[in-house]
Amino acid sequence: MTDLDWIDASLTAARPRALAALVRYFRDLDAAEEAVQNACLRALKSWPENGPPRDPAAWLILVGRNLAVDTLRRQARQVPLPAEEIISDVEDAEAALVERVDDAHYRDDILRLLFVCCHPELPATQQIALALRVISGLTVKEIARAFLVSESAVEQRITRAKRRVAEARVPYEAPGPVERAERLAAVAAVIYLIFNEGYSASGGEAHVRAPLCEEAIRLARLLLRLFATEPEIMGLVAMLLLQHARTAARLDADGAIILLEDQDRSRWDRAMIAEGLALLDKAMRHRRPGPYQVQAAIAALHARAARFEDTDWSEIDALYATLERMQPSPVVTLNRAVAVSKAKGAAPALEMIEPLAPQLSGYFYYFGVKGALLLQLGRREEARIAFDHAIACANTIAEAAHIRMQIDRLIKDDKAAGAGTTDRGLR
């Protein structure tokens, strides 16, 4: 690793803490962001020469604050610039500041910052853009590239989001326990959104965007370090790790989707799986189940199965039933139906998803699952109609290509065996 890589990693790691403290100080997101930005530029100049500081976050806070205060002063009256040494000579002050930053309330500082960016009043696209820009420090260009939208669209999302959170006036006092729990839940939800956006992209050519997944995992770990005893946050990190562990096996060399049943499980990331399982174990000790823990438990059953045939589908069915009770949603029922089809057959699964049609009429996976179930039941013509619907709803090229492959197989079979025969060979 070069010096610059190391500095880059340090700055990324220190950013949330530094930014959170400066937001508390300035009570203004833009001013705090600018201060961190200026301090980072100063760090890139000063650290290679003077070596890295003991506490990068404290350094950024102090230098960022000094630079900002200095700018204000200069604007107020025209005074000469202070010498470089005065701004950068922070060693003495650093020790004192570290004490204060380490105070218990820094936890609430970061949570407030995260919460401001994940404010429940913001639409999801704005939450994600703001969180990636402010907390992760991604540039507008990087965010635009990740979501395949124009830079001006990202700018606009961020500006609108900032205006709305300013209007919402998130209080600066330490939150009470109920409020803290609400903030945690809102932040966890946005981290999950960021992960999902990376896990199965909502548009474009790349079906998986791993950097977004990695960023989500980094933020989730940060949250867990702050709230080390929250079983749902353990569940969140566990779920993200267990799902992300499959990344290398999910697409083939040409970027085509490989279904769970066909994945080469030796390509799953064992270290990530081990950490996910360890966290799930820890979470379950608390006996306070929640949706993230249940989803992590489902992912864990997949991770624990050495081969697809070894998957414990009836347990997965039971876990989805629990999730349905906690968080009723047609998508959860759809996922449950897949488990039911494996455990009990295609007929009860189809029965389960048919009532979902009105809610999921634009959902790619709904038609993909429906088509596959119909195919298993030998209802080939209906299967084809479902697959056609799926292609129409596909979000990425990989999704469309995957369904097209199934249709091609159908056509080929029809030609080979003549229409009207059953499709035992396809099961």
Place this chain on the structure above:
Amino acid sequence: MIYALLCYHSEDIVCAWSKEEDAAVMAKLGVVQERLTKAGKLGPVARLMPTTAATTLRKDHEPPLVIDGPFAETKEQLLGFFIIDCTSLEEAIGIARDLGDANPGGAYEIRPVSMFWPGSGSP
């Protein structure tokens, strides 16, 4: 003398490494480890999962308390260890330097081992 090299580093920073950066550090460490193994100086080596995966049993309570998280909240965390066999402290410091070149940042605590029980060899 057997020494434990206890690796301390900021978990925030290590978690911010990209996969490639992480792999590069591990590969460089691997070269040093291989050399030490051939010289018969290297015992067990472990990389620990993040402290978020840790659970602590506090024995100063009755009954002992099970707490989520590491023993201590510190700026730099214990992230792994090497067991090495050296003839002198100087040699141990030299090995720590070599490992440090491969894995910059943080600190190695060089701690003499008073009792070493190799166990079954594989956990």
